[in-house]
Amino acid sequence: MIRHPSQVLVICTRRIGDVLLATPVVRSLKTAYPKAEIDMLVFEGTEDVISADPDLKRVWTVAERPTVGAHVRLLRSIWRRYDLALSVLASDRPTVYAWAAGRSRMGILLPDRKSWWKRCLLNQWIPLDNRTIHTIAMNLRLVESLGIMPYATPTVEWRTEDEEQVRRLLCGSPGRYAVLHVSPKFVYKAWTVAGWVAVGRWLQGEGLMVVVTGGSAASERAYCDQVQRQLGEGSVNLAGQLGLPSMGYLLSRAALYIGTDTAVSHMAAAVGTPSVVLFGPSNPVKWGPWPKDFPLGETSPWKTKGSQRQGNVLLLQGEGDCVPCYAEGCGRHIDSLSECLQQLPAASVIDAARSMLSVKLSERREPLSIISGHV
Numbered sequence: 001m002i003r004h005p006s007q008v009l010v011i012c013t014r015r016i017g018d019v020l021l022a023t024p025v026v027r028s029l030k031t032a033y034p035k036a037e038i039d040m041l042v043f044e045g046t047e048d049v050i051s052a053d054p055d056l057k058r059v060w061t062v063a064e065r066p067t068v069g070a071h072v073r074l075l076r077s078i079w080r081r082y083d084l085a086l087s088v089l090a091s092d093r094p095t096v097y098a099w100a101a102g103r104s105r106m107g108i109l110l111p112d113r114k115s116w117w118k119r120c121l122l123n124q125w126i127p128l129d130n131r132t133i134h135t136i137a138m139n140l141r142l143v144e145s146l147g148i149m150p151y152a153t154p155t156v157e158w159r160t161e162d163e164e165q166v167r168r169l170l171c172g173s174p175g176r177y178a179v180l181h182v183s184p185k186f187v188y189k190a191w192t193v194a195g196w197v198a199v200g201r202w203l204q205g206e207g208l209m210v211v212v213t214g215g216s217a218a219s220e221r222a223y224c225d226q227v228q229r230q231l232g233e234g235s236v237n238l239a240g241q242l243g244l245p246s247m248g249y250l251l252s253r254a255a256l257y258i259g260t261d262t263a264v265s266h267m268a269a270a271v272g273t274p275s276v277v278l279f280g281p282s283n284p285v286k287w288g289p290w291p292k293d294f295p296l297g298e299t300s301p302w303k304t305k306g307s308q309r310q311g312n313v314l315l316l317q318g319e320g321d322c323v324p325c326y327a328e329g330c331g332r333h334i335d336s337l338s339e340c341l342q343q344l345p346a347a348s349v350i351d352a353a354r355s356m357l358s359v360k361l362s363e364r365r366e367p368l369s370i371i372s373g374h375v
Helices: 016-032 068-078 092-101 113-121 135-144 160-169 193-205 218-231 244-252 263-270 346-357
Strands: 007-012 037-043 058-062 082-087 102-109 124-127 177-183 209-214 235-237 256-260 275-279 308-310 313-317
Touching: 007 016, 007 092, 016 037, 016 135, 016 263, 058 068, 068 092, 082 092, 092 102, 092 113, 102 113, 102 135, 124 135, 160 244, 177 193, 177 218, 177 263, 193 209, 193 218, 193 346, 209 218, 209 244, 218 235, 244 263, 256 263, 256 346, 263 275, 275 346, 313 346
Parallel strands: 007 037, 007 082, 037 058, 082 102, 102 124, 177 209, 177 256, 209 235, 256 275, 275 313
Antiparallel strands: 308 313
Protein backbone atom coordinates (compact mmCIF):
# COMPACT_ATOMS: atom_id res chain seq x y z
CA MET A 1 0.00 0.00 0.00
CA ILE A 2 1.35 3.44 -0.97
CA ARG A 3 2.19 5.39 2.20
CA HIS A 4 1.87 8.97 0.95
CA PRO A 5 -0.34 8.97 -2.14
CA SER A 6 -0.39 12.08 -4.31
CA GLN A 7 -3.58 11.15 -6.18
CA VAL A 8 -6.56 9.43 -4.53
CA LEU A 9 -9.99 8.39 -5.80
CA VAL A 10 -12.97 7.78 -3.48
CA ILE A 11 -15.80 5.83 -5.12
CA CYS A 12 -19.43 6.10 -3.98
CA THR A 13 -21.85 5.32 -6.81
CA ARG A 14 -25.15 5.37 -4.93
CA ARG A 15 -27.72 7.90 -3.65
CA ILE A 16 -27.08 11.49 -2.57
CA GLY A 17 -27.12 10.59 1.11
CA ASP A 18 -24.51 7.88 0.59
CA VAL A 19 -22.25 10.38 -1.21
CA LEU A 20 -22.59 12.88 1.63
CA LEU A 21 -21.77 10.20 4.21
CA ALA A 22 -18.61 9.38 2.26
CA THR A 23 -17.23 12.92 2.65
CA PRO A 24 -15.67 12.16 6.07
CA VAL A 25 -13.39 9.74 4.21
CA VAL A 26 -12.35 12.57 1.88
CA ARG A 27 -11.80 15.02 4.76
CA SER A 28 -9.76 12.47 6.70
CA LEU A 29 -7.56 11.73 3.67
CA LYS A 30 -7.06 15.41 2.86
CA THR A 31 -6.09 16.18 6.45
CA ALA A 32 -3.57 13.34 6.47
CA TYR A 33 -2.26 14.07 2.96
CA PRO A 34 -2.72 17.84 2.46
CA LYS A 35 -0.73 17.87 -0.80
CA ALA A 36 -2.69 15.01 -2.34
CA GLU A 37 -5.26 15.58 -5.09
CA ILE A 38 -8.44 13.77 -4.09
CA ASP A 39 -11.24 13.00 -6.55
CA MET A 40 -14.61 11.27 -6.21
CA LEU A 41 -16.55 9.05 -8.60
CA VAL A 42 -20.34 9.23 -8.12
CA PHE A 43 -23.57 8.68 -10.04
CA GLU A 44 -24.83 11.44 -12.32
CA GLY A 45 -27.36 13.53 -10.41
CA THR A 46 -25.68 13.12 -7.01
CA GLU A 47 -22.66 15.37 -7.55
CA ASP A 48 -24.36 18.60 -6.41
CA VAL A 49 -23.96 17.65 -2.75
CA ILE A 50 -20.15 17.72 -3.11
CA SER A 51 -19.85 20.44 -5.76
CA ALA A 52 -18.53 23.03 -3.27
CA ASP A 53 -16.31 20.64 -1.29
CA PRO A 54 -12.85 22.30 -1.05
CA ASP A 55 -11.19 18.94 -0.35
CA LEU A 56 -11.98 17.65 -3.84
CA LYS A 57 -9.99 18.36 -6.99
CA ARG A 58 -12.39 16.69 -9.43
CA VAL A 59 -15.69 14.82 -9.43
CA TRP A 60 -16.19 12.06 -11.99
CA THR A 61 -19.76 11.03 -12.79
CA VAL A 62 -21.21 7.94 -14.41
CA ALA A 63 -24.80 7.13 -15.30
CA GLU A 64 -26.61 4.68 -13.05
CA ARG A 65 -27.12 2.51 -16.13
CA PRO A 66 -24.39 3.55 -18.57
CA THR A 67 -24.05 2.33 -22.11
CA VAL A 68 -21.18 0.00 -22.91
CA GLY A 69 -19.42 2.86 -24.70
CA ALA A 70 -19.77 5.20 -21.73
CA HIS A 71 -18.40 2.52 -19.43
CA VAL A 72 -15.41 1.90 -21.64
CA ARG A 73 -14.65 5.63 -21.84
CA LEU A 74 -14.80 5.96 -18.05
CA LEU A 75 -12.54 2.96 -17.46
CA ARG A 76 -10.02 4.29 -19.97
CA SER A 77 -10.07 7.71 -18.30
CA ILE A 78 -9.42 6.39 -14.80
CA TRP A 79 -7.20 3.41 -15.67
CA ARG A 80 -4.36 3.28 -13.12
CA ARG A 81 -4.61 7.06 -12.79
CA TYR A 82 -4.48 7.01 -8.98
CA ASP A 83 -1.95 5.96 -6.37
CA LEU A 84 -4.85 4.87 -4.18
CA ALA A 85 -8.51 4.08 -4.93
CA LEU A 86 -11.08 3.40 -2.21
CA SER A 87 -14.59 2.03 -2.63
CA VAL A 88 -16.99 2.62 0.26
CA LEU A 89 -19.56 0.24 -1.26
CA ALA A 90 -19.62 -3.56 -1.29
CA SER A 91 -21.32 -3.91 -4.69
CA ASP A 92 -19.71 -5.06 -7.93
CA ARG A 93 -19.24 -1.88 -9.98
CA PRO A 94 -17.53 0.26 -7.30
CA THR A 95 -15.09 -2.57 -6.64
CA VAL A 96 -14.30 -2.89 -10.35
CA TYR A 97 -13.85 0.90 -10.58
CA ALA A 98 -11.39 0.78 -7.67
CA TRP A 99 -9.45 -2.05 -9.34
CA ALA A 100 -9.28 -0.14 -12.62
CA ALA A 101 -8.35 3.23 -11.11
CA GLY A 102 -5.86 2.45 -8.38
CA ARG A 103 -2.33 1.16 -8.35
CA SER A 104 -3.27 0.35 -4.77
CA ARG A 105 -6.93 -0.28 -4.00
CA MET A 106 -9.09 -0.81 -0.95
CA GLY A 107 -12.77 -1.42 -0.40
CA ILE A 108 -15.60 -2.56 1.82
CA LEU A 109 -16.94 -6.03 0.95
CA LEU A 110 -19.36 -8.61 2.24
CA PRO A 111 -17.45 -11.45 3.93
CA ASP A 112 -19.30 -14.11 1.94
CA ARG A 113 -18.31 -16.76 -0.61
CA LYS A 114 -19.88 -14.89 -3.53
CA SER A 115 -17.49 -11.96 -3.03
CA TRP A 116 -14.32 -14.04 -3.52
CA TRP A 117 -13.62 -12.52 -6.94
CA LYS A 118 -13.96 -8.97 -5.61
CA ARG A 119 -11.45 -9.72 -2.87
CA CYS A 120 -9.01 -10.76 -5.62
CA LEU A 121 -9.27 -7.27 -7.16
CA LEU A 122 -8.31 -5.38 -3.99
CA ASN A 123 -5.09 -5.10 -2.04
CA GLN A 124 -7.03 -4.69 1.18
CA TRP A 125 -10.68 -5.01 2.17
CA ILE A 126 -12.85 -4.34 5.21
CA PRO A 127 -15.80 -6.64 6.05
CA LEU A 128 -19.17 -4.89 5.82
CA ASP A 129 -21.44 -4.74 8.88
CA ASN A 130 -24.74 -3.57 7.41
CA ARG A 131 -26.78 -3.53 10.62
CA THR A 132 -24.87 -2.59 13.79
CA ILE A 133 -22.38 0.07 12.62
CA HIS A 134 -23.22 3.55 11.32
CA THR A 135 -22.44 4.14 7.63
CA ILE A 136 -19.92 6.87 8.50
CA ALA A 137 -18.13 4.67 11.04
CA MET A 138 -18.10 1.81 8.52
CA ASN A 139 -16.61 4.00 5.79
CA LEU A 140 -13.97 5.37 8.14
CA ARG A 141 -12.64 1.90 8.89
CA LEU A 142 -10.94 2.19 5.52
CA VAL A 143 -8.91 5.24 6.56
CA GLU A 144 -8.29 3.86 10.05
CA SER A 145 -6.67 0.83 8.41
CA LEU A 146 -4.24 3.30 6.80
CA GLY A 147 -3.31 4.66 10.22
CA ILE A 148 -5.07 7.95 9.51
CA MET A 149 -6.94 10.05 12.09
CA PRO A 150 -10.65 9.87 11.17
CA TYR A 151 -12.95 12.91 11.03
CA ALA A 152 -16.59 11.88 11.27
CA THR A 153 -18.72 14.99 10.55
CA PRO A 154 -19.92 15.11 6.91
CA THR A 155 -18.67 18.03 4.83
CA VAL A 156 -21.34 20.58 3.88
CA GLU A 157 -19.97 23.59 2.00
CA TRP A 158 -21.35 26.42 -0.12
CA ARG A 159 -20.10 29.31 -2.25
CA THR A 160 -20.72 33.06 -2.12
CA GLU A 161 -23.28 32.75 -4.93
CA ASP A 162 -25.20 30.18 -2.87
CA GLU A 163 -25.43 32.63 0.03
CA GLU A 164 -26.61 35.35 -2.34
CA GLN A 165 -29.28 33.09 -3.81
CA VAL A 166 -30.72 32.31 -0.38
CA ARG A 167 -30.77 36.01 0.53
CA ARG A 168 -32.61 36.84 -2.69
CA LEU A 169 -35.24 34.16 -2.14
CA LEU A 170 -35.84 35.25 1.46
CA CYS A 171 -35.83 38.97 0.68
CA GLY A 172 -37.75 40.93 3.33
CA SER A 173 -38.33 37.96 5.66
CA PRO A 174 -37.64 38.00 9.41
CA GLY A 175 -34.22 36.84 10.57
CA ARG A 176 -35.47 33.90 12.62
CA TYR A 177 -36.88 30.92 10.74
CA ALA A 178 -37.38 27.17 10.85
CA VAL A 179 -36.90 24.84 7.88
CA LEU A 180 -39.46 22.09 7.33
CA HIS A 181 -38.16 19.60 4.77
CA VAL A 182 -41.55 18.01 4.25
CA SER A 183 -41.24 15.92 1.10
CA PRO A 184 -38.68 13.14 0.91
CA LYS A 185 -37.96 11.60 -2.47
CA PHE A 186 -39.41 8.26 -1.38
CA VAL A 187 -42.99 7.87 -0.16
CA TYR A 188 -42.13 5.33 2.53
CA LYS A 189 -40.26 8.07 4.45
CA ALA A 190 -43.13 10.59 4.30
CA TRP A 191 -45.13 12.07 7.19
CA THR A 192 -48.61 13.66 6.80
CA VAL A 193 -49.68 17.03 5.40
CA ALA A 194 -51.86 17.59 8.48
CA GLY A 195 -48.90 16.94 10.75
CA TRP A 196 -46.62 19.37 8.92
CA VAL A 197 -49.30 22.06 8.94
CA ALA A 198 -49.89 21.65 12.68
CA VAL A 199 -46.17 21.89 13.43
CA GLY A 200 -45.76 24.86 11.07
CA ARG A 201 -48.58 26.78 12.73
CA TRP A 202 -47.09 26.11 16.16
CA LEU A 203 -43.71 27.45 14.95
CA GLN A 204 -45.42 30.56 13.56
CA GLY A 205 -47.03 31.04 16.95
CA GLU A 206 -43.54 30.98 18.46
CA GLY A 207 -42.55 33.88 16.20
CA LEU A 208 -40.63 31.92 13.56
CA MET A 209 -41.07 32.17 9.84
CA VAL A 210 -41.53 28.72 8.26
CA VAL A 211 -39.45 27.83 5.19
CA VAL A 212 -40.88 24.78 3.42
CA THR A 213 -38.39 22.83 1.32
CA GLY A 214 -38.45 19.73 -0.89
CA GLY A 215 -37.14 18.34 -4.14
CA SER A 216 -37.74 19.50 -7.69
CA ALA A 217 -39.94 16.59 -8.83
CA ALA A 218 -43.53 17.61 -9.66
CA SER A 219 -44.95 15.39 -6.91
CA GLU A 220 -42.64 16.90 -4.30
CA ARG A 221 -43.43 20.46 -5.38
CA ALA A 222 -47.16 19.73 -5.22
CA TYR A 223 -46.83 18.25 -1.72
CA CYS A 224 -44.83 21.26 -0.50
CA ASP A 225 -47.36 23.60 -2.13
CA GLN A 226 -50.15 21.91 -0.23
CA VAL A 227 -48.39 22.41 3.10
CA GLN A 228 -47.34 26.01 2.47
CA ARG A 229 -50.77 27.15 1.22
CA GLN A 230 -52.33 26.05 4.48
CA LEU A 231 -49.66 27.87 6.49
CA GLY A 232 -50.23 31.09 4.53
CA GLU A 233 -48.62 34.33 5.66
CA GLY A 234 -45.43 33.78 7.60
CA SER A 235 -44.29 30.92 5.37
CA VAL A 236 -42.45 30.50 2.07
CA ASN A 237 -42.09 27.54 -0.27
CA LEU A 238 -38.59 26.99 -1.71
CA ALA A 239 -39.18 23.46 -3.03
CA GLY A 240 -37.09 22.79 -6.10
CA GLN A 241 -35.47 26.24 -6.04
CA LEU A 242 -32.25 25.46 -4.18
CA GLY A 243 -29.20 23.45 -5.09
CA LEU A 244 -27.71 21.45 -2.24
CA PRO A 245 -24.90 23.94 -1.48
CA SER A 246 -27.54 26.71 -1.18
CA MET A 247 -29.59 24.38 1.00
CA GLY A 248 -26.56 23.93 3.24
CA TYR A 249 -26.31 27.68 3.77
CA LEU A 250 -30.07 27.98 4.42
CA LEU A 251 -29.86 25.21 7.01
CA SER A 252 -26.81 26.67 8.72
CA ARG A 253 -28.68 29.88 9.59
CA ALA A 254 -31.96 28.27 10.68
CA ALA A 255 -33.13 28.35 14.30
CA LEU A 256 -34.57 24.86 13.85
CA TYR A 257 -34.80 22.09 11.26
CA ILE A 258 -37.47 19.39 11.08
CA GLY A 259 -37.37 16.67 8.44
CA THR A 260 -37.54 12.97 7.72
CA ASP A 261 -34.84 10.42 6.86
CA THR A 262 -33.24 12.25 3.91
CA ALA A 263 -29.86 13.60 2.81
CA VAL A 264 -31.03 17.10 3.81
CA SER A 265 -31.45 15.90 7.41
CA HIS A 266 -27.83 14.71 7.37
CA MET A 267 -26.82 18.15 6.11
CA ALA A 268 -28.73 19.95 8.87
CA ALA A 269 -27.08 17.77 11.50
CA ALA A 270 -23.63 18.32 10.00
CA VAL A 271 -23.83 22.14 10.04
CA GLY A 272 -24.89 22.14 13.70
CA THR A 273 -28.52 23.28 13.34
CA PRO A 274 -30.85 22.08 16.13
CA SER A 275 -32.70 19.29 14.31
CA VAL A 276 -35.72 17.05 14.82
CA VAL A 277 -35.58 14.08 12.45
CA LEU A 278 -38.53 11.71 12.00
CA PHE A 279 -37.59 8.05 11.61
CA GLY A 280 -39.84 5.14 10.73
CA PRO A 281 -38.74 1.87 9.08
CA SER A 282 -35.07 2.84 8.57
CA ASN A 283 -32.33 1.62 10.91
CA PRO A 284 -31.17 4.63 12.99
CA VAL A 285 -27.97 2.83 14.00
CA LYS A 286 -26.87 2.83 10.36
CA TRP A 287 -28.68 5.89 8.94
CA GLY A 288 -29.37 8.33 11.80
CA PRO A 289 -27.96 11.84 11.08
CA TRP A 290 -24.48 12.19 12.57
CA PRO A 291 -24.53 15.14 15.03
CA LYS A 292 -21.97 17.86 14.41
CA ASP A 293 -18.59 17.01 15.98
CA PHE A 294 -19.88 13.77 17.53
CA PRO A 295 -16.83 11.61 18.32
CA LEU A 296 -16.14 8.40 16.45
CA GLY A 297 -15.43 6.44 19.62
CA GLU A 298 -18.62 4.38 19.30
CA THR A 299 -20.03 2.38 16.39
CA SER A 300 -23.00 4.78 16.10
CA PRO A 301 -24.51 7.79 17.87
CA TRP A 302 -27.86 5.95 17.89
CA LYS A 303 -29.61 2.91 19.34
CA THR A 304 -31.95 0.74 17.30
CA LYS A 305 -35.10 1.48 19.26
CA GLY A 306 -36.70 4.60 20.70
CA SER A 307 -36.61 8.37 20.38
CA GLN A 308 -33.28 9.80 21.51
CA ARG A 309 -31.08 12.88 21.41
CA GLN A 310 -27.39 13.30 20.69
CA GLY A 311 -25.86 16.78 20.44
CA ASN A 312 -27.81 18.99 18.03
CA VAL A 313 -30.04 16.14 16.78
CA LEU A 314 -33.22 14.71 18.29
CA LEU A 315 -34.22 11.52 16.48
CA LEU A 316 -37.98 10.98 16.87
CA GLN A 317 -38.91 7.41 16.05
CA GLY A 318 -42.40 6.24 15.14
CA GLU A 319 -44.02 3.81 17.55
CA GLY A 320 -44.87 0.14 17.14
CA ASP A 321 -43.35 -3.25 17.91
CA CYS A 322 -42.28 -3.57 14.28
CA VAL A 323 -40.19 -0.37 14.32
CA PRO A 324 -37.69 -0.34 12.76
CA CYS A 325 -38.65 -3.03 10.26
CA TYR A 326 -35.79 -2.18 7.82
CA ALA A 327 -38.31 -2.40 4.95
CA GLU A 328 -39.27 0.24 2.38
CA GLY A 329 -42.79 0.94 3.65
CA CYS A 330 -45.54 -1.36 4.84
CA GLY A 331 -46.05 -2.51 1.26
CA ARG A 332 -42.33 -3.35 1.01
CA HIS A 333 -41.67 -0.93 -1.84
CA ILE A 334 -40.55 2.72 -1.99
CA ASP A 335 -43.97 4.02 -3.03
CA SER A 336 -45.78 2.50 -0.05
CA LEU A 337 -46.57 4.42 3.13
CA SER A 338 -45.13 3.53 6.54
CA GLU A 339 -47.84 3.41 9.19
CA CYS A 340 -45.36 4.13 11.99
CA LEU A 341 -44.81 7.57 10.41
CA GLN A 342 -48.39 8.13 9.29
CA GLN A 343 -49.59 7.64 12.87
CA LEU A 344 -46.89 9.80 14.47
CA PRO A 345 -48.80 12.54 16.38
CA ALA A 346 -48.08 16.19 15.61
CA ALA A 347 -48.03 16.80 19.37
CA SER A 348 -44.94 14.56 19.69
CA VAL A 349 -43.13 16.50 16.97
CA ILE A 350 -44.10 19.83 18.58
CA ASP A 351 -42.79 18.65 21.95
CA ALA A 352 -39.51 17.66 20.29
CA ALA A 353 -39.32 21.00 18.47
CA ARG A 354 -39.93 22.88 21.71
CA SER A 355 -37.06 21.06 23.42
CA MET A 356 -34.65 21.74 20.54
CA LEU A 357 -35.57 25.42 20.36
CA SER A 358 -34.36 25.67 23.95
CA VAL A 359 -30.79 24.83 22.85
CA LYS A 360 -28.50 27.58 24.08
CA LEU A 361 -27.96 30.42 21.61
CA SER A 362 -24.20 29.94 22.01
CA GLU A 363 -24.58 26.52 20.38
CA ARG A 364 -26.15 27.95 17.20
CA ARG A 365 -24.91 29.97 14.26
CA GLU A 366 -26.23 33.49 13.86
CA PRO A 367 -29.43 33.75 11.78
CA LEU A 368 -29.58 35.64 8.51
CA SER A 369 -29.73 39.36 9.11
CA ILE A 370 -31.39 42.04 7.01
CA ILE A 371 -28.84 44.08 5.06
CA SER A 372 -29.89 46.76 2.55
CA GLY A 373 -33.35 45.29 2.19
CA HIS A 374 -32.07 41.71 1.74
CA VAL A 375 -31.98 38.91 4.24
